[in-house]
Amino acid sequence: MGRGDAHPALIAKLRDLHASVQSDAPPEDEEVSTPPLSSWLRLTFDQEDGDYHTYVGTHLYDGMRERSEGEKGDILSDTIMAALAVDLLSTETSALAAEPSRRQRTRARAAYQLLRSMNALAPAWGEKFEGICSTFSSSPT
Secondary structure (H helix, E strand, C coil): CCHHHCCHHHHHHHHHHHHHHHHHCCCCECCECCCHHHHHHHHCCCCCCCCHHHHHCHHHHHHHHHHCCHHHHHHHHHHHHHHHHHHHHHHHHHHHHHCCCHHHHHHHHHHHHHHHCHHHHCHHHHHHCHHHHHHHHCCCC
């Protein structure tokens, strides 16, 4: 299920955990970044006051990218994108198995197409893992 369908009690627990992690964080200043757990937790309960960037967590990826430079940063960014695509395909195919509707087949097919596109979307990952990526490009659609 998506976070928009999460039970209100779970959302409340995530808010409480976020507040707890925030209280343990160092004071805000230019030299200290927000801890990744705190940033990620904020993404779990922004249904009412979030936007696209908080929904997908672009600030988390930007922070990881800033801490890595050059080819290493490219590989990190592209590997994260590929891992998210694999996770999305897993989630959508599990949902398809549970509810074999036309809408869910469309979602699973779109996730599959995304994963098949990883060589183009995440070229640094594709270069390092060409054998894995070629498996997807030779699979039937």
